Structures are given as structure tokens and as C-alpha cells.
Amino acid sequence: MAIGSLKQKIFCLLSYMCLVLVFLNQAQAGSFFVTFSPKLTIATPQLPTFTLISWLAPYQFKQVISIVLGLVLIVLILFVLDRQLKKRVLHKFLMADKTTEALSDSFKIPAEIIFIASLLLFSGMVAAYSSVLAPYQFHQNKYFLKYLGLGLLILTSVCGYLLGSLRRNRQVEILINNLQIQIKNRQIAQEKLIQGEERLHRQNISLGHLAVMQLRYWQNTEEIFREIAKISAETLNVERVSVWLFSEDCKQLECVDLYLKSKNLHTNVKPLQAHDFPVYFSHLAQHRVMAANNVMQHPATVEFKHGYAQENNIGAILDGAIWLNNHVIGTICHEHVGDAREWTLDEQSFVGSVADLARLTIETDRRRKAEQALLRHSEELEQTVEARTLLLQESEKTFRYVVEHAPISILIINKDAIITEFNPEAETATGYTRKQALGKNFIEFLVTKESRKKAYQMALRTMRGEDFRGLELLLQRADGAKVEFECSASLAGYDVGTGAHQIVAIGQDISQKKALEQSLVRAREAAESADRIKSMFVASMSHELRTPLNSIIGFLGVVLQGMSGELNLKQKDQLGRAYHSAKHLLSLISDVIDISKIEAGFLQVHSEKFELKPLLNEVEHAVHHIAEDKKLALSIDCSNKLILETDRKRLYQVVLNVVSNAVKYTESGLVKVKASIKNKQLTITIKDTGIGIDEAGLKDLFKPFERIESRLRIKTLGTGLGLYLTRKILSQLLGGSIEVKSKLEEGSTFTIYVPTIMPDIISQTSTSVLDEAHLEEHRP
Amino acid sequence: MTTALIIEDNENNLELIRFILEQADYKTRFAMTGLEGVQQVLSIPPDFVILDIQLPDINGLEVLKRIRANLIGKDIPVIAMTSYAMSGDKEKLLAAGCTAYIEKPIDPVLVIGQIQEAIGKESVK
Numbered sequence: 001m002a003i004g005s006l007k008q009k010i011f012c013l014l015s016y017m018c019l020v021l022v023f024l025n026q027a028q029a030g031s032f033f034v035t036f037s038p039k040l041t042i043a044t045p046q047l048p049t050f051t052l053i054s055w056l057a058p059y060q061f062k063q064v065i066s067i068v069l070g071l072v073l074i075v076l077i078l079f080v081l082d083r084q085l086k087k088r089v090l091h092k093f094l095m096a097d098k099t100t101e102a103l104s105d106s107f108k109i110p111a112e113i114i115f116i117a118s119l120l121l122f123s124g125m126v127a128a129y130s131s132v133l134a135p136y137q138f139h140q141n142k143y144f145l146k147y148l149g150l151g152l153l154i155l156t157s158v159c160g161y162l163l164g165s166l167r168r169n170r171q172v173e174i175l176i177n178n179l180q181i182q183i184k185n186r187q188i189a190q191e192k193l194i195q196g197e198e199r200l201h202r203q204n205i206s207l208g209h210l211a212v213m214q215l216r217y218w219q220n221t222e223e224i225f226r227e228i229a230k231i232s233a234e235t236l237n238v239e240r241v242s243v244w245l246f247s248e249d250c251k252q253l254e255c256v257d258l259y260l261k262s263k264n265l266h267t268n269v270k271p272l273q274a275h276d277f278p279v280y281f282s283h284l285a286q287h288r289v290m291a292a293n294n295v296m297q298h299p300a301t302v303e304f305k306h307g308y309a310q311e312n313n314i315g316a317i318l319d320g321a322i323w324l325n326n327h328v329i330g331t332i333c334h335e336h337v338g339d340a341r342e343w344t345l346d347e348q349s350f351v352g353s354v355a356d357l358a359r360l361t362i363e364t365d366r367r368r369k370a371e372q373a374l375l376r377h378s379e380e381l382e383q384t385v386e387a388r389t390l391l392l393q394e395s396e397k398t399f400r401y402v403v404e405h406a407p408i409s410i411l412i413i414n415k416d417a418i419i420t421e422f423n424p425e426a427e428t429a430t431g432y433t434r435k436q437a438l439g440k441n442f443i444e445f446l447v448t449k450e451s452r453k454k455a456y457q458m459a460l461r462t463m464r465g466e467d468f469r470g471l472e473l474l475l476q477r478a479d480g481a482k483v484e485f486e487c488s489a490s491l492a493g494y495d496v497g498t499g500a501h502q503i504v505a506i507g508q509d510i511s512q513k514k515a516l517e518q519s520l521v522r523a524r525e526a527a528e529s530a531d532r533i534k535s536m537f538v539a540s541m542s543h544e545l546r547t548p549l550n551s552i553i554g555f556l557g558v559v560l561q562g563m564s565g566e567l568n569l570k571q572k573d574q575l576g577r578a579y580h581s582a583k584h585l586l587s588l589i590s591d592v593i594d595i596s597k598i599e600a601g602f603l604q605v606h607s608e609k610f611e612l613k614p615l616l617n618e619v620e621h622a623v624h625h626i627a628e629d630k631k632l633a634l635s636i637d638c639s640n641k642l643i644l645e646t647d648r649k650r651l652y653q654v655v656l657n658v659v660s661n662a663v664k665y666t667e668s669g670l671v672k673v674k675a676s677i678k679n680k681q682l683t684i685t686i687k688d689t690g691i692g693i694d695e696a697g698l699k700d701l702f703k704p705f706e707r708i709e710s711r712l713r714i715k716t717l718g719t720g721l722g723l724y725l726t727r728k729i730l731s732q733l734l735g736g737s738i739e740v741k742s743k744l745e746e747g748s749t750f751t752i753y754v755p756t757i758m759p760d761i762i763s764q765t766s767t768s769v770l771d772e773a774h775l776e777e778h779r780p
Numbered sequence: 781m782t783t784a785l786i787i788e789d790n791e792n793n794l795e796l797i798r799f800i801l802e803q804a805d806y807k808t809r810f811a812m813t814g815l816e817g818v819q820q821v822l823s824i825p826p827d828f829v830i831l832d833i834q835l836p837d838i839n840g841l842e843v844l845k846r847i848r849a850n851l852i853g854k855d856i857p858v859i860a861m862t863s864y865a866m867s868g869d870k871e872k873l874l875a876a877g878c879t880a881y882i883e884k885p886i887d888p889v890l891v892i893g894q895i896q897e898a899i900g901k902e903s904v905k
Contacts, residue, residue, distance in 0.1 A: 543834050543863070546863040546884070547790050547793065547834075547863060548790075548792065549885070550793060550863050550884040550885045550886075551790065551792035551793045551795075551796050553885035554793065554796040554797075554800075554884075554885055554886055554888065555792070555796055557885075557886075557887060557888040557889075558796065558799060558800065558888045561888050561889055563799070563800070563803055563888060564799075583885075586885065606871070608871075
């Protein structure tokens with residue numbers, strides 16, 4: 001059309017230019033030629049203009065007639081065309097809403113025809129005018145020419161009208177065509193609208209159905225999900241619909257149900273891992289509905305391209321995320337099998353609604369579970385309450401029983417000191433009955449004037465939360481007698497009835513107890529004096545027994561030494577026996593006194609700082625001569641730097657005792673003494689190759705007056721108290737211990753353990769020789 | 781001749797010590813109670829004193845203290861003898877100025893050596 005119109009314009013311009021030329025030629029040709037070429041005009045009047053428009057040269061009659069006839073033909077053709085066009089336009093106009101055939105084909109022809117017709121017309125016109133009018137001035141028959149020109153004018157006018165009409169009609173036709181296209185579009189749109197409505201209707205029905213489903217299968221979540229998948233698939237005409245839920249840690253999507261529409265089959269697939277499909281998972285978490293029209297192109301689903309989507313020939317995916325409390329908990333996935341598919345808005349919205357329904361299902365399920373749990377819990381609670389109530393009743397019973405049968409007076413007093421509980425024992429103790437006592441002011445009713453102040457104080461302070469134990473109150477009995485009571489009271493929380501504080505007071509008649517106490521005090525005093533007497537006895541014994549022995553031993557020594565004259569061998573032997581017996585007696589007495597002092601706690605320890613080596617040397621010195629007589633090897637292994645802080649004399653006593661035992665009971669071989677300090681503990685090991693001790697002997701070794709049976713027993717002097725005393729000194733005075741390992745005929749190993757610094761507890765006051773003398777002064 | 785004062789309440793022990801000392805050529809005097817002993821030391825100072833610890837009136841420690849408290853008795857060697865001593869007694873006596881300390885029962889041979897050692901020590905002082 002545009003080209004046509006441009007062509008038309010160019011054509012029109014050309015033809016008008018020709019017309020102007022023709023008219024110019026016609027009107028002024030004579031004068032023109034006269035003015036500008038007089039010679040030619042005068043000389044040859046025919047020729048010059050014919051050379052100007054040479055192709056119009058032949059102007060014979062026949063030619064003019066053919067031109068006119070041509071024009072008439074054109075007019076006729078145009079007329080026919082115009083009629084046809086009009087008819088068609090009218091037809092189209094009438095049938096505009098019915099015919100939808102392609103119109104463009106038929107209306108192209110008139111455009112060409114009009115173009116050609118116009119071309120022909122104007123070229124005809126030009127030809128006619130130029131052939132008719134140009135030679136006008138030279139023609140003889142000017143009338144003929146006049147009519148001919150008029151006829152041509154009419155013909156061209158008719159031709160022009162027809163052309164105009166043709167063009168108008170053509171435009172009308174175009175208009176109608178456009179109109180028809182519009183109508184068609186409208187119709188298509190309407191159809192789509194109807195389809196959409198149908199879809200919507202279907203979707204609505206489905207949603208309604210699903211909602212009903214939800215109500216019907218409210219206890220079976222899985223059934224609802226299956227139904228959701230199925231109905232979604234049918235409603236949206238999608239092949240695969242699946243319901244997925246996130247695992248608890250949101251790391252994977254687990255398929256609850258996969259519905260295959262064509263097979264009408266519910267199945268399942270393996271879970272999707274979040275780390276395999278990060279973009280898809282993040283899309284899910286951000287969108288309510290995710291529509292992937294083309295799986296291969298959508299950024300979220302492109303991850304499935306080579307796996308899931310390809311395997312199942314999935315072209316488009318429409319995901320409805322299930323949201324609950326601002327979190328995505330799952331998705332309903334619609335997978336269209338085949339090519340890409342454009343998801344319409346209503347489909348997307350439907351999927352969203354289905355997802356909401358699914359959410360509702362889950363929510364309902366959770367609520368239902370919570371309700372069940374709550375119900376269970378409340379049932380349990382009821383049971384517990386019931387059990388508790390029973391217990392409470394039981395305990396109330398017990399409590400009542402306790403109060404009624406307690407062998408002690410129990411009173412409960414409220415904050416105004418009014419007695420609210422008065423047990424049977426209180427009845428017996430005071431002589432009042434429960435009825436008499438209840439409702440009375442405790443202090444005014446029971447307490448004598450002497451004790452009232454005390455009682456008030458007790459009540460006040462108890463109210464403040466203090467507890468009273470053993471407060472002695474003088475109470476008035478019903479018969480008027482005054483009895484001493486020991487009372488204890490404490491705040492016992494709230495009185496259920498009044499909500500006020502209450503005091504529990506218990507009381508006991510202590511008149512008898514008091515008397516007993518006094519007799520106890522007397523007894524204790526007596527015992528204490530007896531103890532003193534005993535200690536004095538021990539002290540004096542040590543003196544009194546030893547003093548004569550000392551002089552016996554001394555004098556025997558003097559005589560034996562020959563200081564008071566020579567003795568014969570027999571006398572010497574007999575006096576020697578007396579001397580040794582006396583010495584043995586002395587050591588026996590010493591041991592007995594030591595033991596009794598330790599047992600009575602009289603023996604004092606005296607802690608001092610000293611080196612161990614000299615002490616062991618002294619021990620060696622003391623047993624040296626016996627060992628030498630028996631030819632025993634006696635070795636002392638002790639570092640010079642062992643410093644101790646303990647009772648030197650007692651330690652010496654202990655070591656000497658054990659070492660001399662070892663020497664005594666070893667006939668040949670060696671006695672080894674080894675000392676070391678580790679972790680603030682001194683360890684002295686005394687090892688011998690003596691006769692050893694059997695198991696029975698080991699058992700009795702540390703018992704008093706147990707001398708172990710052996711072949712050396714008679715030969716060897718001993719009190720039978722040595723090891724007993726040794727162990728007593730170690731354990732009770734030095735805080736140490738002694739161990740023994742022995743094998744008969746192979747030897748024994750005694751190990752003494754002593755802390756290098758004496759524990760404080762052991763240092764205690766006791767009697768010493770000097771104190772003993774002091775005690776003697778008090779002797780009666 | 782060196783004179784010893786023996787303060788001892790037991791007659792037999794007194795006789796024993798006296799005998800041993802006289803055997804070793806010492807002159808002896810004696811006192812049977814603590815107070816009498818102190819008095820004798822201060823009135824006629826002996827060359828040394830043998831002092832029993834258990835005495836009927838005042839004990840040996842007290843006697844020693846009283847002797848040492850006096851100018852006369854300050855430098856006289858005092859040898860304490862006791863039949864049975866507790867730990868610490870020896871220290872108490874030595875602290876109070878006792879020259880030597882001999883435990884009973886005495887060895888008739890050794891005791892002279894111990895006494896001579898004690899007197900010698902004092903005389904060196």
C-alpha cells in the first residue's frame with residue numbers, strides 16, 4: 001500500500017507535470033514559437049512543436065478514436081471493478097462477524113488494478129490531450145476537436161470519479177479487514193477467557209474438593225498428600241506431581257508422594273540433597289511459587305538438566321512452596337513431561353493455593369499431635385494429681401497418727417499464741433484435756449509467771465523465723481504442780497484456714513532428766529577424780545617401783561665389779577643371774593608403765609629437729625657387743641642429710657627395739673638397717689637373716705605378752721611387750737606404722753614408717769617425770 | 781680433795797652413789813630433801829652436786845633453778861640423775877643449767893667416767 005501510494009504520488013506528479021506542459025503548449029505555443037522562433041513559425045509552421053513532443057506526432061483520426069475507445073474501456077473496467085469491490089465490501093461488512101477467511105489475498109489485486117488503472121488513465125489522458133489538443137491550432141475542424149476535447153474531459157472525469165470511488169471502497173475494505181481482524185482477535189481473547197474461566201472453575205472445584213478431603217482425612221496426612229498430588233495433576237493436566245517435605249535439618253527434601261497421571265500410580269523417589277541442588281533449594285526458600293516454563297533454561301531447574309529432568313523427560317516445572325511460620329517446609333512439584341510449557345498465572349496461583357492447603361494439612365497434623373500430647377499429658381497430670389492426693393491423704397493420716405501417738409507433747413500455736421492443736425501426750429503431761437486447751441492463749445494458759453517473759457520472747461522470735469531448741473520453761477499443770485519443760489519451736493508455714501503463720505512447739509517434761517543430769521555430773525566428777533587417781537598411781541608406780549630396783553641393780557653392779565671385795569666364781573655367777581633378772585624386771589616395768597601411759601594418754605611427745613644418722617649410730621652402739629658375740633654383720637645404710645622433726649627418744653626406742661630383736665633372733669648372717677626419706681616420710685628397713693616367723697606367729701606378733709615360740713625363746717631375754725609397745729609408740733605417738741614380712745628360717749624384714757615432721761594432733765599435754773613429782777604433792 | 785653433795789631421798793640409792801664416789805676418792809656429803817640440798821649448796825658450796833630429780837618436797841628442777849639463781853651456786857657443776865625420764869625432761873634440765881644428765885640404773889664402772897667428764901667440762905669453762 002505504502003509503495004503503491006508512493007508510486008501513485010510519483011505518478012500523479014508526473015502526469016500533472018505533463019498536463020501543465022500540454023496546457024502550456026496549447027495556450028502559448030503559438031506566441032511562444034512566434035516570440036522565440038519567428039523564423040521557424042514563418043518558414044515552417046508545422047514542424048517545430050512536433051519535434052518537441054515527437055512521440056505524440058501521429059494524430060490521425062484513427063489514433064484519436066482508439067485512444068477514446070481505450071479510455072472508455074478503462075472507464076468500463078474501472079466501473080466493473082468498482083462494482084465488484086462495492087459488492088464485496090458490502091458482503092464483508094454484512095458478514096464481518098462470520099467470515100474469518102484470509103482477506104489480504106483478495107484485496108491485493110484491486111490495489112494493483114487501481115495502480116495500473118490510474119497509470120493507464122493518466123497516460124491515456126496525456127496521450128489524448130497531447131494528441132488532440134496539441135495539434136489543435138493546426139487543425140481545420142475546430143469543432144470536432146472541441147467536442148472531442150469535451151468528450152475526453154467527461155471521460156477523464158468519469159474515470160477520475162471511478163478511480164476515487166475505487167480507492168474509497170478499497171479503504172473501506174481495508175477498514176473492514178482491520179475490523180474483522182479485531183473482531184477475530186476479540187473472539188480469540190474471549191475464547192481464551194472462557195478457557196481460563198473453565199480452568200479456574202476446575203481449579204476451584206479441585207481446591208474445594210481438596211478442602212473437603214482435608215476435613216475428611218484429617219487423621220491421615222499421607223492420604224491427603226496423595227489426594228493433593230492426584231487432584232493437582234488432573235486439574236493442571238500435568239503428568240508428574242510430587243509432594244516433598246524438608247528433613248528436620250533442612251538438608252534434604254524427602255518425597256512424600258509422586259503421582260504419575262498417565263499410569264494413575266502413586267510412587268516415590270529418593271530424597272534430594274541440598275548440597276546437590278543449591279540454587280533450586282534457595283529458590284524454594286525465596287518464592288511462593290516457582291514457575292519454570294523451560295527446565296533447561298530456568299536458573300533454578302537447570303541443575304536437574306542432566307539428571308532428574310532428562311531421565312523423566314521433564315520439560316517444565318511448577319513448584320508451589322509450602323510455607324509454615326516463615327519457613328519453607330516443603331514443596332509441591334508439578335512436572336510437565338515433554339516440551340516447555342507456559343504456566344499461566346491462574347495455574348501458578350492454583351499451585352500456590354494447593355501449597356497452602358498442604359501447609360494447612362501439616363499444620364493440622366501438628367496441632368492434632370500437639371493436642372493429643374496435651375491430652376495425654378493432662379491425663380497423666382490427672383493421674384498424678386490423683387496419686388498425689390492419695391499420698392497427701394496418706395501423709396495427712398500419717399501426720400495425724402504421728403501427732404497423736406508421738407511420745408512427746410506437740411502443740412500448734414497460731415500467730416496470736418492460741419493453741420490450735422494439742423496432742424494426747426500433751427494432755428497427759430499437763431493434765432488438761434484437748435478440749436480445754438484448744439482456743440486458749442498458750443502463754444497465759446500453760447506458762448507460769450516466772451517463765452512468761454521467756455515464752456513471749458520465744459514466740460516473737462519464732463515468728464521472725466528463728467528456731468528454738470531446748471528452751472526450758474516452767475509450766476503449770478492442771479493440778480497446780482509446776483513442771484519443768486524443755487520446749488522447741490519453729491515456724492511451720494501457713495495455717496490453711498486462716499493463711500496466717502503457725503508455730504509448732506514440742507515439749508518434754510524434763511524434771512526427771514534434770515535429776516539424771518545432775519547425777520551424771522556427779523558421776524563424771526567422780527570418774528574424773530578416779531582418772532586423776534589412776535594417773536597419779538601410774539606416776540608413783542614408775543617412781544616407787546623403779547627406785548628400789550635401781551638400788552638393787554646398782555649394788556649388784558658394785559658387788560659384781562668386785563668393788564667391795566673379790567668374789568668366787570660361784571658367787572659371781574649367782575649374783576650375775578640376780579643382776580640380769582633385776583634388769584629384766586626393770587625393763588618389764590618400764591614397758592608396762594609406758595604402755596599404760598600411752599593408753600591413758602599421758603605420755604608426752606617432744607618434737608625436736610635432729611639428724612637420723614647419729615641416732616642410728618647410737619642404736620648400733622647399743623647392740624654392737626651382742627652382734628659381735630654372734631659374729632653378725634651389722635650394717636647401717638643412712639645418708640648424712642636425713643633431718644627429722646619428731647620425738648627423738650621415742651624413735652630411738654622404736655628403732656632400738658626392732659634392731660635388737662633382729663640381732664637377738666639371728667644366729668648367723670647379717671642385720672641390715674636402711675633408712676630413706678620420700679614424700680615427707682621416713683622409711684627404716686631392718687632386714688635380718690634370722691630364724692624368721694611363721695604365719696601364726698605373724699598374726700600374734702604385735703600382741704602383748706606374746707613371745708613367739710622358737711628355739712631361741714628360752715635363750716633370749718624378752719618382756720613380750722617390745723613389739724606391742726613399739727607399735728603403740730609408732731601409731732599413737734609418732735603418727736607412723738610398722739610392717740613385717742617374714743619367712744620361717746629365712747629371716748624377717750621390719751619396715752618402720754614415720755612422718756618426717758610430727759603431726760600436730762599428737763603433741764598433747766601429758767605427764768612427764770617433772771609433772772609426776774608435781775602430782776605426787778597432791779597425793780592424799 | 782673434791783667434795784660432792786648428793787641430794788637424794790632414797791637411802792639405798794644414796795648409799796650406792798656415796799660408795800661409788802668414795803671408791804673413786806671423792807669426799808661426799810648428802811641431803812635427803814630438795815630444800816636441804818639447796819641450803820647446803822649455798823652455805824657450804826661443794827665441788828659438784830649429784831641431784832636426784834624425784835624429791836619429796838621440791839623437785840630436782842626447782843632445786844637446780846634455786847642453785848643457779850644464786851651467785852654461789854651459779855658455777856657449781858650439777859649432775860642430774862633420774863631413774864626414768866620423759867622426752868623433754870633432759871632438755872628442761874639442761875636449759876635450767878644442769879651440767880650433765882645420767883639415767884638410772886647407774887653402771888658402777890661407767891658412772892665415774894661420766895661424772896669426771898661433767899666436772900672436767902665445767903672446769904674448762
